Amino acid sequence: MRSDYDAIIIGTGINSLACAVHLGAKGWRVGVFEQAQTPGGAVKTLELTEPGFRHDWAAMNLSLFAGSGFFKAYGDDLAARGLEFAPASHCFASVFEDGKWFGVSTGPGETRARIAAFSEADAKAWDKLCGEFPGTAEHVFALLGSPMQMHVQGKVFLKALYRKGFAWTADLVRLLLSSPRKFLTETFESDHVRATLAAWGMHLDFAPDMAGGAVFPYLESMANQHFGMVIGKGGADTVTRALISKIESSGGEVHCGRRVAKVLRSDGKASGIALEDGAEIEASRAVIANVAPAGLMKLLEGKSGDGAFDDKMRAFEHAPGTMMIHLALDGLPDWAAGEELKTFAYVHIAPSLNQMARTYQQARAGLLPDQPVLVVGQPTVVDPSRAPEGKHVLWVQVRMVPGEIAGDAAGEISETDWNAVRDLYAERALDIIESHAPGFKSKIRSRAVISPLDLEADNPNLVGGDQVAGSHHLSQNFLFRPALGHATGKTPVDRLHLTGASVWPGAGTGAGSGYMLAQKLGGK
Known part of the structure; x- marks a missing residue:
């Protein structure tokens, strides 16, 4: 193990590994340190019951990763290192107490026919959503895939205004602010269809009446209808193993079973980490913490030097x-x-x-x-x-x-x-x-x-079993994830950066926060 690196990354979640891959490709020496014995954070596969039965510990759906900007840049190399997806054409369904069911599949007309059995009006509404989705997706994915900075997001909305006009852009903003119930009851009349799509909001802390949750049932239903779903061949850890192979090929190192106790500082700058066993490791350019806000405060022994920032981190919900x-x-x-x-x-x-x-x-x-x-x-x-x-x-x-x-x-x-x-x-x-x-x-x-x-x-990021590493309600999303002024992972400590699901664009396997931070630090 080296005693110093250009960058040290705390945690081996998918954002950490994506960040390390890109920095390594830009010539940085990167060391990744993980408290658990098995790397991957929520994205790992274990024989939890019997030999030969492989269980995804937490994350199973890898569609966000397969559709990410990071995968577009590095997918071929990762595939050469063993990454393999298993595609699903029958994506998701719901069962009901009256003995009926409804599901979304990619086959021509399959989903529409199931909806029509409940309501022809709903089938027509589905047709309309599907027809509009390619044009809508371009702008929604641009929003979700861009750094949360006013000038960057401003360009996204100006582009939508220029191409689509004010009324269309206003409808998009309304969708982003609406609750799942509002969107689904306005769009569909069948309780079965509404409930099937609304279940996706619950994946991301959006109960039916929570403002800002409509976009997730919308995106999941449309994306699954158009593209299907993918999981990892042999287990979700196919991603983790390929990412680590890529990191090591660039001279990086991944260390498991090494709990980080604190971030070291010198002259007000992050200079490295101290491990729980007392070892100190230097970082000459950056320390990147893939931790929940409360975890960051522990690494800083309760004080960043900016009391307002510290209060925001402690108030993170x-x-x-x-x-x-x-x-x-x-x-x-x-x-x-x-x-x-x-x-x-x-x-x-x-x-x-x-x-x-x-x-x-x-x-x-x-x-x-x-x-x-x-x-x-x-x-x-x-x-x-x-x-x-x-x-x-x-x-x-x-x-x-x-x-x-x-x-x-x-x-x-x-x-x-x-x-x-x-x-x-x-x-x-x-x-x-x-x-x-x-x-x-x-x-x-x-x-x-x-x-x-x-x-x-x-995984201490999953506070109280919270698998999305922090509520995504409007007061803690977009510009406010994890707090206003820090949605890019910036902290008051020079050379110390925050990444992971607690940072914009939030939870999931899309590796968005890690990849965007690596591009910011190492260049695109």
Whole structure:
């Protein structure tokens, strides 16, 4: 291990690794330090249940990465280093208590026909959205893929005004500010269609009535309809392994099991890091921290030198937590609503807008929701290599749950310690799946239940199990992520930069904040 680098990056999340790849390509010597024994942050794959059953620890969907500017620049090299995607044409679906289901697929007319079975008016609304999407996507992706600086974003909006006119641009702004319920109830009349699309808002801390959440159900539904979905062949860690190979080929190093205790400063500038074991490592050009704001303050021992900045970092708000249930199965769930559901990458159990809103409020109040939203990932439908022949893995994300338990909305669980609650609450989630797929529980070979606090212990950025590393509500998004004046990762400490999901453009596997920071530091 070197004793000094041009840049030191704290954490091996996807933004860290993308940043290291680009800086390495620009000739920087980069060292990446990770507290966990396995690199990747939320993007890693482990044999959590039995040998031969590979489970994505947290992130499964790699579509954002495959569509990112970073992948456009480095995708060919990463593919040569083993990165491989498994595409899904049947992307996501929802099941309902009346025995019906709805799903989005890429096949010609498939999705429209399913919508028309609920409402011909909704099918026409879907046609309209699909027809307008290419023109809309150009400007939305430009917004989400650009640094959050006034002059840069101003050019994005001026371009939209010039090409599309004031009324169209105003409608785009309205979409960006609307809640999922507002957008979906204005666009569709079927409760089934509305609920299926609204479930995507829950992935990113947007319950149906949260302003600013409409754009996520819109983008996910349109992107999946037009492009499909991809997951990692063999596991999401195909990305992590390829990125690390690229970093090492440029002379960089990745060190796991090395917890960073603090950022070193000299003459008011970040000069390196001190590890928990006492070792000190120098960085001549930059220290880059892929940490949540609270984690940054710990690295700075509580003071950056700018009290206003410190207050903003301490006030940064996290979303409710999640719980993961990883299952090794003898067979896929037999979904009562339809055999075709076995072909989908994701099946949501989120029956209505009102149920999602109630679940979110219960979790925010510290209660275990009586009916959590379930994201049931079926990765072996898309990529059979993740399990022995004829067997399957199931990836179940339980949204939302509190990091600190104040009680149980159902009045059934009296314990408030996640160590005691973990398996009890997993049974509630599994019973919900069983109600939609009778006999499902009898197919479970083994399981691993990961509580919100387990997620945080592995990755301190996931405070209270918050898998999006901070709420994306309007007061903490765009110019305000993580705080006004710091959306580019700038900190008051010279040569110290913040990156990761807590920085614009936020959560997901798109590597946006890491790549944009690397371009800022090392050049495009």
